Structures are given as C-alpha cells and as structure tokens.
Amino acid sequence: MLTEKQIRSLKPEGRDYVMSDGRGARGEGVLLLKVRANGTKEFYYQWHVAGKKKQRKLGVWPAMSLTVARDKCKGASPQSEAEGTLQNLLDSYVAKLKAEGAASAGNVEWSLKHYVSDPFPHLVKKLASSIEPGDIRDIISAMIKAKVTTYCNRVRSQLHAAFQHGLNQEYNPRDYLKSKVRFGLTYNPVASIPVQGDWERPGQRVLSKEELAALWNLLPEELSLVTAELIKFLIASGGQRPEQVVASDRTMYRADYYMIRSKKGVEGEREIHVVPYNDLSRACLERLKPISGDEAFPFMGRYKNNSINVQSVSRAVTKLCGRHPDTFKTPFTLRDLRRTCKTLMGVAGISKELRDRIQGHAFSDVSSKHYDRYDYLKEKSQGLEEWATWLVEEAGVKA
Template sequence: MLTEKQIRALKPREKDYVISDGRSARGEGVLVIKVRPNGTKEFYFQRHVAGKKKLTKLGTWPTLSLTAARDCSRGEKEVRASDGAFQDVLDAYITKLKGEGAASASDVEWSFRHYVSEPFPDLVKRPASLLGPGDIRDILVRMIEAGITTYCNRLRSQLHAAFQMALEQEFNPRSYQKKVLRFGLQSNPVASVPVQSDWEQPGDRALSTEELATLWQMLPEFLSLTTSELLKFLIAAGGQRPEQLLATERRNYLKDHLIMRSNKGVEGERSLHVVPYNKLMRQSLKVMDEISESSVFPFEGKVVGASLHTNSLSRAVTKLYGRHADKFNGPFTLRDLRRTCKTLMGVAGLNKELKDRIQGHAFGDVSSKHYDRYDYFKEKQRGLQRWAAWLQSNVVSAKLE
C-alpha cells in the first residue's frame, strides 16, 4: 500500500512509469499513480476489459489526496466494465428498430453515424459502462458549436432510448440469459443531460395557398426530378410523414393504396397506416416508374437500392427557400409542409377527424384504441380525392403573377 511519503519521494524518469497501490481481487481493478517526465503525478483506476488495460483518470496529486483517490477507486470498482462497447449499444438499438419495422430506423442509423461514430471514433470503442453524462454532453456540444439546435435534442432522445434498451436487456430476468453481449450498465448516462427546451417550441408556420402554388410550380425547374416528385406526392397525399413514406418499399405500393408503418408507439404498438391514391399521387408514381420500375424504393436516392434520405429532402427544401426567399412570406421547412397540408385541407372542406386519419394521427380514446377496427378507407379515399381536386384548381393550375 502506498503512503503520502512514498508518493512525495517518487522521482521522474525519461518515460512515464506506474506504481500500483497494492493488489485487489481479480477483475476488480486497482488504483495506480502515474509519474510523468515533468514530475506530475496522476491517479488512475486501472482495470482489464476484454484482455486490454483500461485507465480512468481520477485526479492529480497532491490536489487529489491518496485517501480521496482510494475513495474514488472504490466507487470505480462498483462499475463492472463489460465487453459491450458504446458502438455495440448503438448497433443493437438500430437492429431493434429495424426488426420492429420502425420507419425511423434509417434516420437513427444516419444520426448515430454522422454525429457520434464518425466524429468520436475512440469514444464509441469504450465500454458502454464507462460512459458518463460528460461524454454525452461533449457529443451534443460539438453539434451546438456547428449551429445545430433542434436536432441536438433529437440525438439526445435517440441516445437515451438506446441506453434504456441496453439497461432493460441487462436487468430483464427473462431476456438476460439469452444475450451473449453484456453492457454492465447501472444507469442511463443520458438521463442527467438536460433537453434544451427553448429549441422545442411548437411551430406555427403554414404556407398560404399562393405560397404552396409558387412552391409546386417551382419544383420541376429548381430541384431534382426525384426530389420534386417526392414533394408533390407528399403534398398530394395530405402531408404524410416523410420518414415513414421514404422507409416504405415498392412492394407496399399496391394497386389503389400504399401501406406505411407508423413509427409512433412502443414495440408491438406500431400500426399500419393505409393511404389511398388520388390522381396527383398516381401522376408522381408514374413519373418515378418511368425512371425505374424495379427499384426497391419508388423514390430512390443516389445509392442504388436505398431510398432518398429524409435529411437530404429537408436540406433541399431549406435551400430552395434560401435561393428564392423573395417569393415567399417567410422561412419554411420540410416539417412546415405537413402543417400546411393539414391547414389547407380544412380550406378544401375536410373535417378535423378526416384530416387526422389521412395524416395517420393516433386516436387515444378508449373506443378508438381498443374497439374500433374499421379502417375508414373509403372516407380517406374520398377525402384525398377532394383534396386533389382542390390542389388542381388552386395550386397546380393557379396563375401566378
């Protein structure tokens, strides 16, 4: 066992060297002090994970005393570092979403890769059990420094869900024995990182009829053909959720309707959302069929076999406004188009319940949730046909000044 006197007497050498504070039980880890060539003496907690030595810095002597370092060491011993790395948690969560058919799976996968795995390659290799709130904070700080606001909260939510899944795997007595990979988590490191609530104010931007007509008639000229037809289809379909539509494969586009899977709700509760076609929707699908009738997704992106990504669509809309701001009454985003459709469908004569059903909103009352199994297909079909007729007269064929 080390003493303060022995630590004080340790002399620097040409290279770093480490002195251990005695022994501990196998697998528990041990307190060590590292002496730098410049004379700095640092306390570390050392453990072996998957055959490799892992060091966690506790502090610098004498600012951190030997007694305090031992207290910190005892706290570290309570954390069992398992083989499961941070990247394994991310991968397992994505696999879970894909297995459930969640429409958000591709977005979450892109988000983890773009904001976590690629910018922090060393961090994702660390055992998940050794991550703390500070590590999550640093990931989000990088996004904030890049000017990303609302999506910062989205990533926080995705990471929280991933770690929550890993925790449930760790403590669910029915599934624990079935899992070979263990994470050793005791808590969710994301829970202590606050949501930036001022970035979560509900939006209220909806385009006017004239603005929607301007946007529609600009599409073929100012955006790619696939992006233009996708935006037309989304609008003609009453403002469907882009991430759900883009996750829907061609095989789910049937003769007179398409079937999407709602990503709302927890495992086992994600429901199918049926959207009947109208004339304008069929026109867009016909254009995409002329490009390819065999692609996995009707609205295929640059990568063969992969759908256009929601983030690419969102950026296209934002850039389109930026280049032609003088033609609109103010900024708008992809998300605002769903609100625009909801608002203007009311102008076209559709009632609130029908608009909600067309957009796939969940009905939380007991009757709807547990007893009503009617599909409302004919009602939605008539509603979307009425919406298409209104769009044709007021948007598609509108004469702009």
C-alpha cells in the same frame, strides 16, 4: 490501501488524478479512485485484456462508500466484464429499430454515424460502460458549434434511447439471456445532459395556398427528381409523415392505395395506416417509374435497396426556400408541410375528423380504440380526391 478519511481529505489539483486501493491477485482487477478537477471522486474497476487497460465506473463517492466499492470490485471478473463498445451499442440499437420496422431506423442510423461515429472515431471505440456525461456533452457541443440547433436535441434523444436499450438488455432477464454482447451499463450518461429547451418550440408555420402552389411549381428546381416527387407526393397524400412514407417498401404499394407502418407508439393509433391515391399522387409514382424501376423502395436513395434519406430532403427544402425569399413570406421546413396540408384541407372543406383519418392521427375514445375496425378507405379516398381538385383548381398547382 485507501481509507474513508484519506478519500475525504483528497483535494482537486486542477487536473484529474488517480489513487489505487492496492494491487489485486493475479488475474483480478484493481479498485481505483479518480479525483476530478472539479472535486468529484469516482470509483473505477480496472483490469487488463491482451495487455490493454480497461476500466468500468462503479459509482461516485460518498454516495457509494469505499466498502461497497470494494465489494463490487471483488464480485467483478475480467472474464465476465462487458466488452461492448459505444459503436457496438449504437449498432445494436439501430438493429433493434430495424427489427421492429421502425420508420425512424434509417434516419437514426444516418444521424448517429454523421454526428457521433464519424466525427468521434476515438470515442466510439471506448467501452460503452466507460462513456461519461462529459463525452456526451462534447458530441452535442460540437453540433451546436457547427450551428446545428434543434437536431442536437434529436441526437441527444437517440443517444439516450441507445443507452436505455443497453440498460434494458443488461437488466431485463429475458433480454439478458438473449444478448451476445455485454455492455455492463449501470446508468445512462445522457440523462445528465439537458435538452436545449429554447430550440423545442412547437412549430407554427403554415404556408398559404399561394406559397404551397409556388413550392410545387418550383420543383424540381436544383433538386433530384426523387426528392422533388417525394415532396409532391407528401403534399398530394395530405401531409403524411415523410419518415413513414420513405420507409414503406414496394410491397406496401397496392393498385389503389399504399400502406404505412406507424411505430410512433401513440395509444389508439393503428399500426397500419392506409392512404388512397388521387390523380396527383399517382402521377408522382408514374414519373418515378423510369428511375426506381423494380427497386425495393419507390423513393429510392443513393444506394441499392435503400430509401432516400429524410434529412437530405429536409435540407433540400430549406435551401430551396432560402433561394426564393421573395416567393415565401418566411422560412419553412419539411416538417411544416404536414401542418400546412392539415390546415389547407380544412380550407378546402374537408372535415376535421376526415383530415385526422387521412393523416393517421389517433382516436383515443373507447369506441375507436377497442371496437371500430372499419378502415374508412372510401371516405379517405373521396377526401383526397377533393384535396387534389382543390390543389389544382383553387391553389393553382400544375398537375
């Protein structure tokens, strides 16, 4: 059996090695001490299921003493241990977002599959409770090696949220009673992975009216019609968030306006944001009718009953910009279009308050948060008609 003195004397050997605290009774697990190459000493509970070894991390010595580790090991039962894999955890998190109607659900599902499940099939088969910071580091490092910059922080954030979801499911009494899969999480392994701060600088790029018109008039150059019309629709609608627009199914589109469900969680922001049509946005929807027909989403994706993937649209904008270095002063992204519309609507003479309402920004004063339930549909409609007129007559977009 291990002793505190023995653990203290164990030295790193250039590679990980394991010491056992002795065999448990038949049907029970055993306590292991894993000595890492960097000298870190970790306690693990190991048991067997169908002849295969499974492990769960208990803690790190000396923060967790040998006595406490033994108590945790004794209290554990192979039958009650978590069987949820990392893939189960990711699927559970995406299902939660979809159930909440989160606009980001589709994007999160795509990125976790593209950057985690597909390139690391061996990793997602591991128990979620056995995932360590080094595993998360390897995922993010692979993205950086592939020259994925800012988005590596997005995937880190998504993984962090997924593990927090698993922790909440484990320790929130109500969620614990409802959950069918146990993950056995005791900590969030993503918390130790730093955000790449130099890739998180706030965007500043604003297209000039000439650049915005050039972008509009280039479409749909080498892009699908759905991608091109979505970009035009976002501009015509005053710079709405693309994730929220594509998440609005056909039932959210009415005769004179469409609705967006806001799930960003900003205090003071209404859950339903109503955006009136103008001549330009109506024309976009009309041009899509022969393609989307009665599909569930006007901006349909490659697969039936799915909307277009925002990341593919973002890549298309970046590539289009790169093909015309003489047309655009500097590179820009899909995200820059919202800022551009907000700025140029000001140039068009639309007030700051009305621009905020058109883009669905939160009003955090007491009156707006708790008392004002007027929808400002008439005012937003007038503002967007002025915006469409300015785009055609002043900026030079082709209607």
